[in-house]
Amino acid sequence: MDIQVKQEVIQHSKHCETNKKPEASKPNSVIDLSSSDSDSDDSSSSSDDDGLLGINGKRRRRLPWLRKLESTPNGSGNAIANAQSCKQFWKAGDYDGTPGGGNWDKSSGGMDHVRVHPKFLHSNATSHKWVLGAFAELLDNSLDEVCNGAKYVNIDMVKNKKDGSRMLLIEDNGGGMDPDKMRQCMSLGYSLKSKVADTIGQYGNGFKTSTMRLGADVIVFSRCSGRDGKRPTQSIGLLSYTFLMITGKEDIVVPMLDYERGGQEWNRMIRTSAGDWNRNVETIVRWSPFSSEADLLQEFNQMKDHGTHIIIYNLWEDDQGQLELDFDIDQHDIQIRGVNRDEKNIQMAQQFPNSRHFLTYRHSLRSYASILYLRIPPGFRIILRGKDVEHHNVVNDMMLTQEVTYRPQPGADGVPKDSNIVAVVTIGFVKDAKSHIDVQGFNVYHKNRLIKPFWRLWNAPGSEGRGVIGVLEANFVAPAHDKQGFERTTVLSRLEARLVQMQKTYWLTQCHKIGYAPRHNKKDIDDRVTLPDYLPHTSSRSKKNYNSSSSKTPLSGLSYSEPSPPSEEHVGDDDMQTAIPERQPNGSSQKAMPTKKSLGMDFSHTFRSSLHWGNTEAERDCASDGRPVQMTMQTQSKGDDVRGNGCTPSNSNLHALDRLKEENQELRERLKRKEKEILGDLLNDLQYERDKCRSLETQLQEATRKIEELIKEQGSLIDIFSEEKERQDIIEETLKKKLKDALTTRQELLDKVSLL
Structure with a gap:
């Protein structure tokens, strides 16, 4: 396979020799960063590019050049033409490469190496479904350079001098990259930032995904000042998806040029041979917006001693043939x-x-x-066009703000037990919330970088939740590799649930302040003990008595029922029980309690303003054997006599009634004692605050007296210094006069000596 490829290249180059100068057959020196082979080993896979040079070294127009490629016997012309015709990002990955899969016979030390197909550049960039997320990656790289002296990052649109198309320019004045760092930047997965504090990048993948998402090709210029005894360097690197597609590459290769400063000049850093260097220059010039090596070097004139200059071109288009960027x-x-x-x-x-x-x-x-x-570092500028x-x-857009501190549970998904790991959530209404516009969500930052802008978590029906926005920095949640979301972990799920709870609580308690109808706070309603709807079944006569009494005076207290032993065979609706409400998940369930003892002090405290025990009415039914079935106590405005339906109340029921009265009296006494204790505590606190105020007043008077003394001392010192200065001025004047007299005498003596 290799021999056939070389024969085709030789034939093609001979065909072109009639129209151009002879050219030495040297291996291509583009750098294969994904391979462990040397640069010159790629000659067999890239030498076909050298035979495709335009006449007289000029770049040919695409269509004639493509027609010539389509006539090649290897049949790759159709695939190349299809790849070239696609300028839409989401369809650019249809490129299949050269039929046959390329040469897999090369190895390193007897072991095969995993190659990276050019299609991976496209598939890797699809992680940025939102194109502005790609810009954020490049801004992150510039902000990380603040530690190396970066003061600005500039994003602009420039024109391609070759064809007039629009290009993106991203530049900063950071520390720049030396040749080794430039190669790491162009490679996949190399990153030292994860070990550096306060840096955003960590995967070594952002530059590739972001640039390939914005355009098909990128060229990088970087200058690095000398460090640790090294000389200053400047490097040029070209990552071109167009170049890899049209030449049918089966592996990602990146042509690069390096220069080293010697005195006042920049000298070439030739890694292999001069032929490899020249082929790198030819490849970069042919596939970049620049027409010569001198034109490339002029880009460095815009930099000072250090910085990075990125140009992204062949920007992606939409379905209508317009640029995706406006x-x-x-x-x-x-x-x-x-x-x-x-x-x-x-x-x-x-x-x-x-x-x-x-x-x-x-x-x-x-x-x-x-x-x-x-937060933006002091003095750092982001310049856009x-x-x-x-x-x-976003906090400046809020009103009625509150701060809530969220502390993740340690041990979950690797969260360390550190008391400093917290997220302070600032939540409030957007200032335009009174217009009832649908604006809501949380801005979640990670290490100062926005990961989820206006993250909407509570999708409530209707208008609930509208206008509530929040800001927090969650450094304990790991971001996804595109930095547009978080990894799905238990910690994230808990954070989501807590944020939803915060938004619900804030909305239910504050929505009436911006014009919405007041919502009842469900939690307070659940915590409040309400009257049970439970009413036991009674005979028709007893129901009549109940209705007549309730129609006069509404029920304002609690209904209690003292239990009696139920039948051994069946417990029906008429079984006696004490029913008090207990908060359940649905907020409406009740729980049967066998005795009044369980109410206790807290219960009586809750209803001390509404429970007034007066005369009571005992309603009870009698079964066929005369056994009392039910007794209900309820408060009324006026006392009534105990009515019955022909059956007299038993001694046990009268005893229970007396016991309830005694317990009620005891609870009243407890309340009085409790109120006296609370009043005593308040008086003690008041006296403590008075003593504290007197102490502070004394300290303030003492401090004022000391300040007055210091002012007097300062005035005395100023007077002393003024007198001393006047004395010094007099002495200075005297010495100047004496010096002047001495000079005059000296001159007279010199004149006399000259006369002698």
């Missing part, structure tokens, strides 16, 4: 077309300025970048 609507912004752009939200953003970021961050890079970081991005904290 540069025309706002001259100082980069916006996106498509489903993320909602004209209704844009109009609402002008009407509701405090909700502007919620309504526009999905399609506006300027809006998204302004809330991307919770010539205008600074103004940092914005």
Whole structure:
């Protein structure tokens, strides 16, 4: 297979020799960062590119060049033409490469190495479903360079000098990259940031995913000042999906150029041979927006001693053939077309300025970048198309704010037992909430970086939850590799549940302040002991008596029933029990209690304002054997005599009634004692505060006296220094006069000597 490929290349190059100068056959020196082979080992897989040079070294137009490729006998022309015709990101991954799968005979030390197919660049970039998330990755890299002196990051649109197409420029003045770091940047998975505190990057994958999501090709210029005795360097690297597709590569190769400063000049750093260097230059010039090596080096003139300069070109298009990025609507912004752009939200953003970021961050890079970081390092600037991005904290858009501290449970999914691991949630209504617009969600940050913008968790029907927004920084939750979400863990699930609970509690207690109808606080309702709806079945006569009595005076207390032993064979609806409500999950269940003893002090305290025991009415039914079935106590405004239906009350029921009265009297006495104790505590606290105020007044007077003494001492010192200065001035004047007289005498003596 290798021999056939080489023969085809030789034939093609001979065919071109009639129209161009002879060219030495040297191996291509593009750097295969995914392979363990040397640079020159790639000659068999990349030498076919050298035979495809345009006439006189110029880059040919695509269509004639493609027609010539389609005539090649290996049959790869159709696949290449199909790949070239696709300029839409979500369809660019249909590229299949060269038929046959490439050469798999090469190995390293007898072991095969895993290759990375160029299609992986596209599939890896699909993690960024939202294109503005790709910009965030590049901004993260620049912000991480603050520790190396970065003061700004600039994002702009520039024109391609070759074809006039639009390109993206991202540059910063950070520490830059030396040749080794440049190769790590172009490779997959190399990252030292995970070991550095306060850095956002950690996977070594963000540069590749973000640049390939924005455009098909990227060229990087980076200059690094000398460190640790090393000389300053500057490097150029080209990661081109177009180059890999059209040349039918089966492995990702990256042509790179390195320069080293010697004195006042930049010298080439040739790693293998001069031929490899020249082929790197030819490849970069052919597949980049630049026309020569000198044109490439002019890009470094825009840098100072260090920095990085990234140009992304061949930007992706949408289904209508327009660029996915919109540069025309706002001259100082980069916006996106498509489903993320909602004209209704844009109009609402002008009407509701405090909700502007919620309504526009999905399609506006300027809006998204302004809330991307919770804190911006002092002096650091984000410049977008010539205008600074103004940092914005969503807390400034809130009103009626509250702060809630959430502490994750230690031990769950690796959360360490550290008391400092907390999330302070600031929650409140957006200032436009009185207009009842549907704005809600939490901005969740991780290590200062926004991961979930306006995360909507409570999807309640109707208007519940509207207007409630929050901000928190959750460093204990691991972000996904695209930094647009979190890994699904137990810790995240607990955080979600807690945030929903916070929003519900805040809404139910505060919604009436912004014009919504007051909602009953369900928790308070559940905690309150309500009257049971339970009414035991009685005979028709007793029901009549109950209805007549209840129609006069509403029931305002609790109903109690003293139990009697039920039948051994059957317990029916008429069985006697004491029914008090108990809070259940549905908030309406009741629990039967056998005795009044379980009520205790807390129960009597809850109802001390509504329970007034007066004369009571005992209603009871008699069975056929004369056994009393039910006795119910209830409060009435006026006492009535005990009525019956022909049966007299038993001694046990009268005894129970007396016992209830005694317990009620005892509870009243306890309440009085409790009130006296509380009053005594309040008086003690009041006296303590008075003593404390007197003590503070004494301390204030003492401090005032000391300040007055210090002011007097300061005035005395100023007077002393003034007198001393006047004395020094007099002495200085005297010495100046004496010096002047001495100089005059000296000059007279010199004149006399000259006369002699």
